Amino acid sequence: MTYSLDYRKQVLKSLDEGMTFAEAAVFYNISPTTIQKWKKRLHSKTTRDIKPYKIENEGLAQDVKDHPDDYHYERAQRFNCSPTGISKALKRIGISKKKTLEHPKACAVRRATYLTKLNHYIDQGFAIVYMDESGFESETIRRYGYAPIGSSCIDRYN
Numbered sequence: 001m002t003y004s005l006d007y008r009k010q011v012l013k014s015l016d017e018g019m020t021f022a023e024a025a026v027f028y029n030i031s032p033t034t035i036q037k038w039k040k041r042l043h044s045k046t047t048r049d050i051k052p053y054k055i056e057n058e059g060l061a062q063d064v065k066d067h068p069d070d071y072h073y074e075r076a077q078r079f080n081c082s083p084t085g086i087s088k089a090l091k092r093i094g095i096s097k098k099k100t101l102e103h104p105k106a107c108a109v110r111r112a113t114y115l116t117k118l119n120h121y122i123d124q125g126f127a128i129v130y131m132d133e134s135g136f137e138s139e140t141i142r143r144y145g146y147a148p149i150g151s152s153c154i155d156r157y158n
Contacts, residue, residue, distance in 0.1 A: 002044045011035060012042070054081050055089040064095055068153050069145035095146050098153035
């Protein structure tokens with residue numbers, strides 16, 4: 001966390017009025033090195049002087065388009081870096097975690113056909129009974145994916 005500009009000016013004003021670096025450090029409970037750095041440059045840095053070198057922005061953006069539901073560790077293996085590095089790079093280029101909006105196996109045509117048949121049976125007075133036929137899947141559905149801020153994340157299954 002950076003100190004406010006007013007606070008920095010107050011510390012430097014104390015130095016101008018005769019307080020030593022050591023006295024100011026004790027009085028304001030900050031490091032003498034910090035005070036010396038403020039004397040050289042009052043304003044804090046807001047941008048990086050160097051370009052991020054390990055993860056290219058374009059490559060990561062393309063990877064998110066190709067694999068929107070991959071976990072950080074899977075992306076990190078492809079980019080040969082840490083999952084934390086992937087997380088920071090995604091934030092840097094404006095890509096955030098999204099909840100996927102559609103089930104990967106969803107088919108609009110099949111759903112419409114099912115609803116037509118279901119409504120037909122209901123109109124005829126049949127009692128609708130749902131049975132649980134759940135089982136184990138070899139692949140679990142990923143409920144979250146990544147996409148640029150402002151757009152939704154929709155992936156396909158297999």
